Each structure stands twice: as C-alpha cells, then as structure tokens.
Amino acid sequence: MGFEPKKFIEGAISQMRSQVGKKHAIIAVSGGVDSMTAAAIASKAIPKQLTCIFVDTGLMRKNEAHLVSTAAAKAGIPLQVINASDKFFSSLKGITDPEEKRKIIGGLFIDVFEQAAKSSKAEFLIQGTIAPDWIESGSGLRDTIKSHHNVGGLPKKMGLFLCEPMRELYKDEVRKVAREIGLPLEFSERQPFPGPGLAVRIMGEITPQKAEIVREACAIVEEELEAAAHAKKMEMPWQYFAVLLPIKTVGVLGDARAYGYTIAVRAVESLDGMTAKACRIPPEVLEQISDRITRVLKEHVNRVVYDTTSKPPGTIEWE
Amino acid sequence: MDALIIDFGSQWTHRIHRTLTYLDVSSKIVPVTTPVADILKADVLIFSGGAIRIGLGDAHQTGNSREYIEKFQGPILGICAGQQFIGMHFGGTAQPAKGPEYGKVEIIVDDKDELFAGLPDKFTAWASHNDEVINTPNFKVLAHSKDCSNHAFKSLSRPIYGCLFHPEVEHTQHGSEIYANFLKIAKK
Structure with a gap:
C-alpha cells in the first residue's frame, strides 16, 4: 500500500540501465533533493558511464557550490563545478517576464549541458524531474502555470536524450527514496529550491x-x-x-x-x-x-x- | 479494480492517480479523445477538474466525454470542472460562481449518503473554482459551503457523483476517505 521506495529504486535502476545501455550520460545537480536523488540512483545504475556536474549560475543560495561539492563528495558522487554566472546574468539582462526568464534559463542550462556532454561524449541527460514539474509546465488541456526549466523551459531541439526516473513522484516520495538510498540528511530533508534559482525570487x-x-x-x-x-x-x-x-x-x-x-x-x-x-x-x-x-x-x-x-x-x- | 481518470487538464489530475494508488487501486490517466470502447472496459470513471470553463462555451473541449457518460453504466465521479460537466450534461446550469473559492473552504455536509459516510458534518477542503453548477434536475445536493450551494451531488437514478472541491489534494481533510467511499460503492 502506498509508495515503496525500495521497490521504486530497484525499478528505476534497471530501467535506467536498459534505457542508457552502454552510452555515457551526464546529470546536473542543483543541490536540491530531486537532482541529488536522481544522481544517487544514476551512480548506482551506471557508475562508470556518468558525469555529474553542478552549474553555478550566480543565482544559487549562499555558499551553495561549496556546500554541494562537499556533501556530494561525502555521498560518493564526484562533482564537476562549472561557473556560468556571467553567461546567465548577461542573457537575463533586461528580461522581466517570468516565463521568458524561465525559458532563457532552460535554454542556458541545455547549452552548458551540451558543452559538458561533448567533452565526456555523453548522449543522455539524466534529470530529477518530478510530477509537479511537468504538471505545472502544462500541455494539451492543462494550462501552463510556470514552465519548469527542466520541462517547459527545454529548447525544442536538443542533442541529448532525456532520462527522468522520477517523473511520477512527488517531493515527499522523493525524500523517501533519498533516505532509502542513503543520501545525507542535509540533502534528503533539505527544503526545495527552484531550478531557475534566485531568478524567480x-x-x-x-x-x-x-x-x-x-x-x-x-x-x-x-x-x-x-x-x-x-x-x-x-x-x-x-x-x-x-x-x-x-x-x-x-x-x-x-x-x-x-x-x-x-x-x-x-x-x-x-x-x-x-x-x-x-x-x-x-x-x-x-x-x-x-x-x-x-x-x-x-x-x-x-x-x-x-x-x-x-x-x-x-x-x-x-x- | 481498474479506474480510468478522464483528464480535463487539472493541476491535480495526477493527484487523483496518486490517491487511488495509495488506496491500492490501479488507475490510468487518459485524454478526452480516448475511444469510447476503451472506456467501457473500466470499472469506474473519474472526470478530473481543469481550467476549461464548462458553462462558458468550453464544453466542446471535452472530446468524447458526453458519450462516456451515456454509454458507461458503472460508477462515475466528477471533480470540479468534471462535476460541472456532469451537472450540465444532465440539464443543470454551469455558470460563473457567485462566490469563487481558491484554497481553504469549509464544507458543510447536507446528506452523508454513501460518499461522505463516516465523515464529520463539517470539514476543511481545498477548492479552486471560477465556476459552479446549479439547478441540477434529478440530482441531490450532498454538501455546500458558505459561498457555494452545490459542493457535492449525486444522481437519483445512476451511481454518478460529483464534488466541486478537490478530495485528492493533501490539504483536504478526509479526501482519501471520500475516494475510498466512492470505490466502495463501485465494489457493490
């Protein structure tokens, strides 16, 4: 009855293995529980085919880059930090519309990921997308409330295949997965932080x-x-x-x-x-x-x- | 038991799926364009809410839904826009609500019937509606709020129910019990 994290993790690992095959994948973590949990699943499923990156957009929380790399190291996830803050600030100059902001940020993330994918020859992008992300991004009869950078903010054409093991989950269920998979408490219990970061604040x-x-x-x-x-x-x-x-x-x-x-x-x-x-x-x-x-x-x-x-x-x- | 959730595009359609999963009932979210023959295989139908304005000319966006109601003989539950759609289909008036409600609402139960069996006379629910349905012939009103006269109803001739508030969201008290009660009706 309800949600069984252990069963979910087993399913997600085997699904990721069959989807990615022998190819290489990259995953970007933001320091939030969703992306860290997806990274933890990926590092169990395809440890030798994985590049994990953290993009410093200049719009992160105080001390975030330091906090995330230290904690990721503790969790056994090697992290590559990419500083892209100049690029983010210059692209967002003069933009005031919230949807425009989110779409620009989604596009910038993909630019950075594609660049990083080139050097590691990755063909897959793993994302910690969860149910509210695609629900609020809208489609068909469902109105767009806000385009989440990882769904509605993605460019129409991109050179990476998506792998999103947690699309059906909500935050409380992600936390159960995070605890089960052994993420440190500072991640599993951490408050949500929006993908576009402080841009939407x-x-x-x-x-x-x-x-x-x-x-x-x-x-x-x-x-x-x-x-x-x-x-x-x-x-x-x-x-x-x-x-x-x-x-x-x-x-x-x-x-x-x-x-x-x-x-x-x-x-x-x-x-x-x-x-x-x-x-x-x-x-x-x-x-x-x-x-x-x-x-x-x-x-x-x-x-x-x-x-x-x-x-x-x-x-x-x-x- | 298999439930089909007809997706009118609510932010909470997937929450209905989650609520049913937690009640150990398998369910699938399907679009309004699903062929009628596929719908008839289900044990229960649930019409979700959505941003469509049923009483303001958007009813044509509900695809095959009128046919689903006519041909499917099992239990049906409509939520929010789904309730308005059902009410209007059977001759009621869907219109802009006199008192639109967003967020917290106190639901006052007028008739517990089977849908609200075991629930208190008043409880807190979460709503999000611009419109409402009134004057629904051959339907009995089961609950209201201070600003809205028809927060839940039941057909007098078929196992068809509707709620204007959203029992599938976490902030609605007893929401999961309401779904469980509806499924109990289906098991009979």
Whole structure:
C-alpha cells in the first residue's frame, strides 16, 4: 500500500540501465533533493558511464557550490563545478517576464549541458524531474502555470536524450527514496529550491546586485526560521525564503530619508507542493527577520512584508 | 479494480492517480479523445477538474466525454470542472460562481449518503473554482459551503457523483476517505 521506495529504486535502476545501455550520460545537480536523488540512483545504475556536474549560475543560495561539492563528495558522487554566472546574468539582462526568464534559463542550462556532454561524449541527460514539474509546465488541456526549466523551459531541439526516473513522484516520495538510498540528511530533508534559482525570487529585471540582496535575505530567513523551529516556537516550514520586490518605499534610517526595496517573506506548509498554506510564524520571529534584513541590507531594503496566501490561489514561489 | 481518470487538464489530475494508488487501486490517466470502447472496459470513471470553463462555451473541449457518460453504466465521479460537466450534461446550469473559492473552504455536509459516510458534518477542503453548477434536475445536493450551494451531488437514478472541491489534494481533510467511499460503492 502506498509508495515503496525500495521497490521504486530497484525499478528505476534497471530501467535506467536498459534505457542508457552502454552510452555515457551526464546529470546536473542543483543541490536540491530531486537532482541529488536522481544522481544517487544514476551512480548506482551506471557508475562508470556518468558525469555529474553542478552549474553555478550566480543565482544559487549562499555558499551553495561549496556546500554541494562537499556533501556530494561525502555521498560518493564526484562533482564537476562549472561557473556560468556571467553567461546567465548577461542573457537575463533586461528580461522581466517570468516565463521568458524561465525559458532563457532552460535554454542556458541545455547549452552548458551540451558543452559538458561533448567533452565526456555523453548522449543522455539524466534529470530529477518530478510530477509537479511537468504538471505545472502544462500541455494539451492543462494550462501552463510556470514552465519548469527542466520541462517547459527545454529548447525544442536538443542533442541529448532525456532520462527522468522520477517523473511520477512527488517531493515527499522523493525524500523517501533519498533516505532509502542513503543520501545525507542535509540533502534528503533539505527544503526545495527552484531550478531557475534566485531568478524567480527577483521580481523584474535580474542583476548581480539584486541577486546578492535576495541571496542574503534568503539566508537570513532560513537561519531565523530554522532557529525558531529548533527552539520549538513553530513547526519547520516546508519551504521558506525571501522575495525581492521591485517596489521602492520611503523609510527613515538614522533620521535620514531612505527610499529602498521591499522584501517579502514566504514560508509555507505542504506535503507535495501541489497545495500549500502560509505558516503561522510567531510575531516575534517575524520581527526578528524584519530587523535583521533591514539592518544587514540597509543600503537596499527598508521594508519587509509577510505573504499569507495559500496555494491556490498563489503559487509557492512568486514567479 | 481498474479506474480510468478522464483528464480535463487539472493541476491535480495526477493527484487523483496518486490517491487511488495509495488506496491500492490501479488507475490510468487518459485524454478526452480516448475511444469510447476503451472506456467501457473500466470499472469506474473519474472526470478530473481543469481550467476549461464548462458553462462558458468550453464544453466542446471535452472530446468524447458526453458519450462516456451515456454509454458507461458503472460508477462515475466528477471533480470540479468534471462535476460541472456532469451537472450540465444532465440539464443543470454551469455558470460563473457567485462566490469563487481558491484554497481553504469549509464544507458543510447536507446528506452523508454513501460518499461522505463516516465523515464529520463539517470539514476543511481545498477548492479552486471560477465556476459552479446549479439547478441540477434529478440530482441531490450532498454538501455546500458558505459561498457555494452545490459542493457535492449525486444522481437519483445512476451511481454518478460529483464534488466541486478537490478530495485528492493533501490539504483536504478526509479526501482519501471520500475516494475510498466512492470505490466502495463501485465494489457493490
């Protein structure tokens, strides 16, 4: 009854072996639980035919590249880090439409993967695609809510065959697979992080400076909410982060007028990301987040708001 | 038991599949263009929700679905747009909802019938609808909410049910029990 991770892993391994055959494959990990779990399955199924890469887009979480390579090494997954941040920022210059952003990012990822595939002669691209990715990307009668970079954001023509062992799973089931396959806890229990990274947490145009601002704000939200959850002031949220709004408001800092951006804090409870409810964060925790963000980022941010919307009508990420 | 899920394009169509899998029932998601003969082999039919506006001229996008309802004699459950489609097929009025609901809704059960057997009189459900179906002749209303008079109904002549809210999502309380109850009706 329900979902049996052990059985799933056995099936996924044998299916991957028969699909990929003797060819070489690459897999890109983002540090999220989906791609790391897919990498763990692949490293069991086709260990000698696999190149594992991490693309630093400049839109990752704080210390992500370091964190992911160390943890991947611990999990026995050798990782090649590719820095592509200049390419990402220059291609996203002037782009404000969320769907356009996602499609550009999907295309850039494939460019980088195809380049990496050339040097390793890979013909397959393994992805940690899960059910909400293709559901929300839409097709036929199903409306496109957001084009996930690994589905709706893929270019029409690409030189790699896709292998997606987890297409039918939801996040809670992926976590069960991750635990069963022995991924370190910091991966199996880690909060979801969107494929396009901080790009979808910067409303409007993306710049390296805005990426820095939202990265810092996200780190503060993570630290404060994790601390509050550990102190049993609240349940650990399912996903929690900061969003940088393009709205400037008037503030007063040290008796001087300020005119800075607004940060929205989002924290939701969910099982599978398909429905969600805003967390009830104790007021003193929200205050602490607001105080820290406006102090650390005082040059840029002078207002913090909390998003109380459910999914639906909202989505979890803002874009 | 084999369930066929007729896909009207909901974000939660695959959640119906998951809910049934967790109830140990095999199911398949199929498009509305599936030949009628293939549909007739199933034990139960479920019409999913979707973004199509049944009452606003999108009913033509439901492919062979009218024929499925006419020819398939087993139990049928319609969710959201699926419920509106069933209601309209049998003479009801699908129209923009007086009170559209997104996210949390309190469902008030008027008649437990078999579909809500064992459930409390009120429970929390998740909904996501712009439209609703009303004045459904030969159907009995089983539940409502503050803003919506017909959140669940049942045919008085055939084993056909509908819910406007979504029992397949995790935030709906007792959702899996509602599917289990529907499958129990099918096993009879």
